[in-house]
Amino acid sequence: MSQNQTKPYDPNYQYQHIQVKPITGCIGAEIEGVKLSSTLDQDTVHEINHALIKYKAIFFKNQQHLTDDEQEGFAALLGKPLNHPTVPVKSGTAHVLELDSRGGRADTWHTDISFIEDYPKASILRSIVAPAAGGDTVWANTTAAYNDLPEELKALADRLRAVHSNDYDYASKVTTSPRIDAEKYRALFNSTEYETEHPLVRVHPESGEKTLLLGHFFKRFVGYNSQDSRRLFDLFQDYAVNLENIVRWRWSVGDVAIWDNRATQHRAINDYGDELRVVRRVTIEGDIPVGVDGRPSVNLKKVVKQDISNFTFENGQILEKAS
Numbered sequence: 663m664s665q666n667q668t669k670p671y672d673p674n675y676q677y678q679h680i681q682v683k684p685i686t687g688c689i690g691a692e693i694e695g696v697k698l699s700s701t702l703d704q705d706t707v708h709e710i711n712h713a714l715i716k717y718k719a720i721f722f723k724n725q726q727h728l729t730d731d732e733q734e735g736f737a738a739l740l741g742k743p744l745n746h747p748t749v750p751v752k753s754g755t756a757h758v759l760e761l762d763s764r765g766g767r768a769d770t771w772h773t774d775i776s777f778i779e780d781y782p783k784a785s786i787l788r789s790i791v792a793p794a795a796g797g798d799t800v801w802a803n804t805t806a807a808y809n810d811l812p813e814e815l816k817a818l819a820d821r822l823r824a825v826h827s828n829d830y831d832y833a834s835k836v837t838t839s840p841r842i843d844a845e846k847y848r849a850l851f852n853s854t855e856y857e858t859e860h861p862l863v864r865v866h867p868e869s870g871e872k873t874l875l876l877g878h879f880f881k882r883f884v885g886y887n888s889q890d891s892r893r894l895f896d897l898f899q900d901y902a903v904n905l906e907n908i909v910r911w912r913w914s915v916g917d918v919a920i921w922d923n924r925a926t927q928h929r930a931i932n933d934y935g936d937e938l939r940v941v942r943r944v945t946i947e948g949d950i951p952v953g954v955d956g957r958p959s960v961n962l963k964k965v966v967k968q969d970i971s972n973f974t975f976e977n978g979q980i981l982e983k984a985s
């Protein structure tokens with residue numbers, strides 16, 4: 663193991679193996695001098711992981727050489743790949759989730775898979791087909807959001823617990839094309855129903871920073887009715903998606919984005935009409951969040967309603983394997 667990997671996170675660490683170009687003053691950096699692969703050396707991987715924690719969303723251009731296999735292999739250097747619990751992987755792959763604009767469009771702010779306890783540490787997204795214009799993705803720094811809160815709101819946030827669920831108002835939050843059966847997709851997405859109670863403020867396991875955990879899987883605050891929950895959600899969520907806390911990426915084919923899913927929210931911009939947009943994602947296993955008071959997240963509900971092992975995804979369509 664590299665010497666570096668045993669050291670605690672140091673925000674002032676000087677990179678020696680990668681070039682890091684910050685994109686905004688708050689979030690996002692382009693990384694140069696790296697060809698991503700399953701055989702990257704440990705020191706470079708350590709520096710990529712460091713830049714991921716520091717800049718929250720990092721971008722690599724011109725990675726067209728990556729195959730699905732190599733994307734999975736590179737992901738495994740950052741941690742253990744984690745499959746989406748209810749959406750099947752791309753056929754022929756072990757861990758690749760294909761997001762095809764002919765299927766659904768995740769065009770509202772969210773943190774990936776935040777309805778499970780140990781939701782992903784990071785997601786690695788690779789552009790396969792990019793629209794001629796539009797289809798950008800935006801990421802928000804949720805640590806900056808917490809830091810922006812007035813002291814009185816920080817004190818409230820530190821105490822709040824929030825329930826996240828995949829049984830949310832699907833129709834209002836994911837745009838589907840006529841090609842896909844929205845009801846079928848919803849049934850698949852909710853094939854296992856999850857509810858998890860998280861602290862609103864998560865202490866980041868690597869940096870120790872405090873970060874707001876919200877996004878579209880939020881359902882309610884513990885101890886508040888739905889109306890007050892929604893008001894409080896809007897209050898805190900507005901800090902998260904403040905323009906000063908955001909980076910926006912214009913995709914070209916072969917670009918790779920990696921984000922720290924523990925300190926960000928993201929959404930795609932649905933402004934490219936009928937053009938095709940395809941990205942492939944591998945997520946990395948996370949650990950169970952801990953709040954400011956040391957209380958961990960707890961699973962409240964996991965109800966399997968349908969076995970999805972026979973389904974696969976291809977070109978934005980849900981397919982049932984021949985048995």
Ligand SMILES: [Fe+2]
Nearest residue numbers: 768772774928
């Ligand atoms: Fe996402």
